[in-house]
Every structure is written in structure tokens, then in C-alpha cells.
Amino acid sequence: MAAISASQVKELRERTGLGMMECKKALTETDGDIEQAIENLRKNSGLKAAKKAGRTAAEGVVVTRVADDASYGVMVEINSETDFVARDDNFKAFAEKITDAFFSARSEDVAAVMEGPLETAREQLVQKIGENIGVRRCVVVEAGEGQLVGEYVHGGRIGVLTVLKGGNPEVAKDVAMHVAAINPAVARPQDMPQAQLDAEKSIILAQPDMAGKPEQIAEKMVQGRLKKYLAENSLTEQPFVKNPDQTVGEFVKAAGGEVVGFTRFEVGEGIEKEEVDFAKEVMEQAKRS
Known part of the structure; x- marks a missing residue:
């Protein structure tokens, strides 16, 4: 040898x-x-x-890319098992490489984009780092005629892509920052699903102060509270986080634009995290050693 x-x-x-x-x-x-x-x-x-692959990966990063002409943008969530690995330079470099690939492909198809060399790179990183790593999701946001896409990422954990008609990239970024901070349910009041409004109406009607009210008065109270609910949960009606004296809609309008929509990703949202008892884990390892 x-x-x-x-x-x-x-x-x-x-x-x-x-x-x-x-x-x-x-x-x-x-x-x-x-x-x-x-x-x-x-x-x-x-x-x-x-x-x-069977281990839960609920930490990680969100990365965005927007075209130089703001005509489209992509946002990708790449997961790791721990926040420590999410801050690792090798993991961050992998996340950037993955986002570049989705941006070039202009595709949301994770399986198709990851096929081949990128999947090999993922497997090699799993071997090197020792954690399950996965590309969870990607969204491609396209701007229509006269529209532009803006982006904002907070701490690598929350990412937002916004679409404005008119305005400019800086305004679109400010709106994205607001969405990251406040997390509105919809862009505009008219975007709220009817099912959500019906559910909220049922909750309002079940409140103690609604009991015994004449039908007309009760309906007025319901409509007033629904209006308040829409204002609190619609992006355009919320007080702008950088200047609460005006709404987001007013801020964008003053810049010559209007809000079309937004997409918001937060790392790990919707993933059920495994609760780990570290003391028990250490004891079990000690018994095996």
C-alpha cells in the first residue's frame, strides 16, 4: 500500500x-x-x-433576486436544521448559487432546477456540514406593463417581493420593508377572500355585545368592524411603518404609483419543528459511549 x-x-x-x-x-x-x-x-x-433527508430542516435563509430593469424577481427559501449552519459561509454560498440558478431559469419548479449538478452540490454540502439541507420553495414574480418589482430581505429570514404600478424601485423596497415588518394578510381590501370575511363576520356576531341587538343595528356594527378588520389587515390601508401619519397606499400614491401585490416568505413558516430535549440526548449518548 x-x-x-x-x-x-x-x-x-x-x-x-x-x-x-x-x-x-x-x-x-x-x-x-x-x-x-x-x-x-x-x-x-x-x-x-x-x-x-428525513430530519426536519426548518431553519435556513430566504434569498431574493430582481432583474436590473425590475421586470421580474425570484425568491427562494433554502433550509438547514440549525440556525448555526444557516450562518455558515458554505451554506450561504450554496444559497446564493441556488438563487442564481432559479433567477436564470425564471422557474418555480424546484425539482427541475435542482436536477443534476445542483443536487450533487447539495449532497456534497450535506456530507461536509452534517445536516439535512433542502431547497423548499421558489416564487417568480413578474411585473406587467408599466409595473416594477421591488425586494427586501430582513436578516436573511424574511423576504418580500412587491409589485407596484408606477413609482420607483426605492418606493417598492420601502413597501417590501413594511410587509416584512407588519405581515399584512392582503395587498388591498378587495383582495381579502370572501371566506375569510365570512369567518370574521361569524366571530363578530358571536361577541357578547351583539346579543339582543336589533337586526339593522347589528348589521351596522358588523360592517363597521369588518371595515376596521380590512384596514388592519390590508397593506394599502395600514399606517406606513416609516411614517405612521400616512397609509402605505398614500405613500405609494404620492410617489406616482399604486400597490399591485406582494409575496412574503419567512424561514420555516408552516414547518412543524421537532422539539429536542438536549439533556436527554446527551444522557443517551453518554450511555452508548
Whole structure:
């Protein structure tokens, strides 16, 4: 068996990004054949990725891209198991690479975009970092004629794409910042689903102060409260976060535009996180050692 030199280990580390001991082991198994070692490590990365695929990945980042002419934008959520890994430079570089691919493809089809080299890159990162990593979702937002797309990302965890008719990119970004902070349900009052209004009306009618009210008075009270509900939950009617003296709609109108819509992603929303008892986990590991 050929002796494994430090230069061979160094080369394999540079080409794979893996640790020294793992590279030395791979070279030993292939009798110093670097290309074979890389092939074996790639196969092994797929096995490791498959084993980790069942673990919950509810941390991560949201990344956005908007075309230079603001004609379209993409937003992607890439997940890891822990916030620590989400801050890792290798993970962040992977997230940027993935977003570039979706932006170039102008596609929301995660399976199609990830097929091939990007999936291989994901598996290799899983092997290197030791956590389940996944691309959860992507949205492509297109601007219509006379419209533009704006973007804002807060702390890598909340991302927003907005669409304005008229206005300018800076205004679109300010509106996106408001959406990130306040999280309105809809862009405009008329966008609120009827089912949601019906549900809110049922809640209002069930309030104690509605009991025994004449029908006409009760209906006036319901309409007044529904109007308040719409104002609180519609982007255009909310007090603008940077200047509460005007609504978002008024702010955009003053800049010569109007709100068309928005899309908001927050890392891990809708994912049921596994509760981990770290003390119990440490005790179980101690018993096995």
C-alpha cells in the first residue's frame, strides 16, 4: 500500500472541502488515487444525504433576486436544521448559487432546477456540514406593463417581493420593508377572500355585545368592524411603518404609483419543528459511549 503524502491530502481537501481525516481515509482506501477517492466521496455524500433527508430542516435563509430593469424577481427559501449552519459561509454560498440558478431559469419548479449538478452540490454540502439541507420553495414574480418589482430581505429570514404600478424601485423596497415588518394578510381590501370575511363576520356576531341587538343595528356594527378588520389587515390601508401619519397606499400614491401585490416568505413558516430535549440526548449518548 502506497504511503499517503500530505500534499495528496491537501489537494483532496481543496477539491472537496472536506476535513483532513476524512480525506486521508478516502485516499488510504483508494491507495492514493485522488480521482477514485473523489468518486467514492461523491457516492458516499449521496448516501449521507439520503440518511439525513428525513430530519426536519426548518431553519435556513430566504434569498431574493430582481432583474436590473425590475421586470421580474425570484425568491427562494433554502433550509438547514440549525440556525448555526444557516450562518455558515458554505451554506450561504450554496444559497446564493441556488438563487442564481432559479433567477436564470425564471422557474418555480424546484425539482427541475435542482436536477443534476445542483443536487450533487447539495449532497456534497450535506456530507461536509452534517445536516439535512433542502431547497423548499421558489416564487417568480413578474411585473406587467408599466409595473416594477421591488425586494427586501430582513436578516436573511424574511423576504418580500412587491409589485407596484408606477413609482420607483426605492418606493417598492420601502413597501417590501413594511410587509416584512407588519405581515399584512392582503395587498388591498378587495383582495381579502370572501371566506375569510365570512369567518370574521361569524366571530363578530358571536361577541357578547351583539346579543339582543336589533337586526339593522347589528348589521351596522358588523360592517363597521369588518371595515376596521380590512384596514388592519390590508397593506394599502395600514399606517406606513416609516411614517405612521400616512397609509402605505398614500405613500405609494404620492410617489406616482399604486400597490399591485406582494409575496412574503419567512424561514420555516408552516414547518412543524421537532422539539429536542438536549439533556436527554446527551444522557443517551453518554450511555452508548
